[in-house]
Amino acid sequence: MMSIAAARQLKDNQICFIGIGLPSKAANLARRLHAPELVMIYESGTLGAKPSKLPLSIGDGELAETADSIVSVPEIFNYLLQPGRIDVGFLGAAQIDRYANLNSTVIGDYRKPTVRLPGAGGAPEIAGACKRVIIMLRQSPKSFVEKLSFVTSVGFGSGPSDRDAFGLKGAGPVIVITDLGMLEPDPVTKELILTHIHPNIEVEKVIESTGWNLKIANQLRVTEPPTKRELEAIRSLVAAGA
């Protein structure tokens, strides 16, 4: 459901900055459904890759072989991402807060962490510079927290004015897609509001899975169930193997 919901967010001809895992699955799904001309960019430097199966790593040979062009890593970050040329960036994380700030660095104290996570990678600049950011993250009280252990990437900082104050060019996160529903920032306060629940999920379940006092949209909608075509596409993608 998460990757189908994410795939639906993508439009044809958009330029997407893709990480491995759910984002890669969502983008490749969109490409097989309604967005055949979606341009996928992996931070390894491949522009317009068209993999036939889901890659395990962003360096998989097939990404390079099927790319329109391969550029260096400085070009990816300095010439393509930083100036705001990318339409959509995908991010995941270990923790998110109510302003869609993300933590993928540590759980616990930075100097003496309980759990050391992989770290920032491309995330801070994806969060800062893409025109729109889509966040994908399973929902639980451990991941949807009142206060992050560490701010790896800025969503809206501590409120609506922080992106401007930090000089961040993109619009920031536009949607958070979880295994239970979808959250969107309030147009004014930028606090994440639950706007959709997935089919057969209870609102209480979503509230219990959120570590802060979750606000619910006045018109809460149920996410459209996967269509037959979507389910077939995801099955064939998974069957093609990693």
Place this chain on the structure above:
Amino acid sequence: MMSIAAARQLKDNQICFIGIGLPSKAANLARRLHAPELVMIYESGTLGAKPSKLPLSIGDGELAETADSIVSVPEIFNYLLQPGRIDVGFLGAAQIDRYANLNSTVIGDYRKPTVRLPGAGGAPEIAGACKRVIIMLRQSPKSFVEKLSFVTSVGFGSGPSDRDAFGLKGAGPVIVITDLGMLEPDPVTKELILTHIHPNIEVEKVIESTGWNLKIANQLRVTEPPTKRELEAIRSLVAAGA
């Protein structure tokens, strides 16, 4: 004589930054004589070009076709020249002063020039960053002047400490080759001293052709006349055409 004298300054395996005209002639001559593995770099981005004839412009097709590799102009200036990776840089100019500063920008006032010259090009950074700089310039009171109309490239500024003060990495000019002789900076004061006169040239002629009070080395030498092999090489190079 100028290009032969300049060619003699080059050693095999050196990395040389080459402009069109006399420098290109000198380097191509050295490559046919004692320095077959000289690496010629043109600022258009060709590394290790091996032209069979003298190019008219640094963009001539043959430079690209015979190069070991072609890089972008930002790479040439930022990755290769700026960090001081080039052994020898050649410069010409319209004017030179006693500290081997060069003018290739204007004659007269900058805002209301009598003669507008082409300008800086790669010269300021060649002068600043190459390990050694060789200057080639015909000698006359109009070109060897007390005061430049404009400082396009720094030799030694106003004396021995200026290169350090300006953060210039290379050693600066090591020799000035003219149609009359050769000048080298005094090891202490960095003022240019006449150290060689070419065969059949009178010292008086050199002094008259210099717009400042030219100092003469205690042991003034006569430049070794062109050998038969040098003359043959230059003839075949010229015969191959521009």
Place this chain on the structure above:
Amino acid sequence: MAEIVSLSEAIESLLNDGDIVALEGFTHLIPMSAGYEIIRQAKKNLTVVRLTPDLISDQMIGMGCVSKLIFSWGGNPGVGSLHRLRDAIENGWPLPLEIDEHSHAGLTNRFVAGASGLPFAVMRGYRGTGLDEVTPTVAPIFCPFTGEELRAVAAINPDLSVIHAQRADRKGNVQLWGITGIQKEALLAGNRSLVTVEEIVDELDPRPGDVVIPSWLITAVAVSPGGSRPSYAAGYYQRDNDFYIAWDAISRDRETFMKWMGENVLSAAS
């Protein structure tokens, strides 16, 4: 995604009087035909950006299209002066010409900063030179870690950037090879961009040393065979060195120049 249009449509819709326009191509792939079209459409008050102004800028200046030139080496390569450029600076003919002058490295880094979405770039240069004093787009900057003094150059983001390339495909992806100079950075620095190409092909088969610029980074592509002459396009035609030498005599005299432009540019179809 790049639109594929005619050269005259492209110049008409993408370039306004008073714009900053970069025309790049470092000795190779100079977008000459785009310059001719700008002259034919009698654009005015342009700020032209180009490392090596070359014949293309000499002509635009002489025809009165240009009020300001941002450049780093303004000569006829291997030949001598650009007489129209000199006449404008020395005598204000046909119009006074404001200049913003850099070294190659400096102007290169202005394009790099522009392409990178940064307001400036840092470099080692300018200190001790006259350009450091006369050029307002150069300023001191200090390393926050070592304290070392360096120079900042202001980013340049032309309203329109024009380059010439060998080929494009039908989607507007562009391929160039040989000496590729500063073209990619100039193109990316532009708020709008135009690529003239020798031809449009079905498939851009990969070539050693090629640079492929995806369609989504380009505003428009226009077919213009021979669009670089008398400069050259590797794999298509050679540099016309004789014409560069001949230009010296054509351009030296105002009347000869105007006559040549009338016969060879103004009366020609785009």
Place this chain on the structure above:
Amino acid sequence: MAEIVSLSEAIESLLNDGDIVALEGFTHLIPMSAGYEIIRQAKKNLTVVRLTPDLISDQMIGMGCVSKLIFSWGGNPGVGSLHRLRDAIENGWPLPLEIDEHSHAGLTNRFVAGASGLPFAVMRGYRGTGLDEVTPTVAPIFCPFTGEELRAVAAINPDLSVIHAQRADRKGNVQLWGITGIQKEALLAGNRSLVTVEEIVDELDPRPGDVVIPSWLITAVAVSPGGSRPSYAAGYYQRDNDFYIAWDAISRDRETFMKWMGENVLSAAS
């Protein structure tokens, strides 16, 4: 000009205990065999620089070669944690590990500054993040033209930079293709440099998308067939995704890890 030497000679002569060593290869062409040789020669107290530390750093850390890691993403790509890296940071085993942590863009620009002979690079980033507070090699910088606040990152110039490439010729010119990542900048940033290659050939025939690094920019070249395994070398062998998955179990437990290293690295000839 690059000397062509054996891998063991290269590591012995070019790398000293206490050095800063960059080992680059962005998912492709990772210089694994150089890492094994460093472990076999029991180098100590190294500062390792690598955007994506990957298995190569996990092994060097677990074997006690590393006292500091400069990195931007420390995971097993597509699999999960690097357990030796985590054990060192979380529990100080086998040694405490100091870290200097960046984003990919930040560490990329540290290499770019190092390759460019500048003390720092400028970028848009870090503001509002925790890295801005904990990482001393990031500092505020202001545009001298617009006043805008940006971030500077300190240049990095490793004592030794190591990359892996497909081929070299007998003069030591190196050719790589496919995903070429940050390798050129990492190599140029190094005070000394080593390139391991799949093979040495008589002639480097040009290839689409290749990067050719001239011999005069390289200190040493060493032949090391399969030198990237379990990473890959385009045109030579594929990425061993199964091994990346298997590494999770091997590296999770200290004893299993030590046993694997003993059997597969320490007892192997270089």
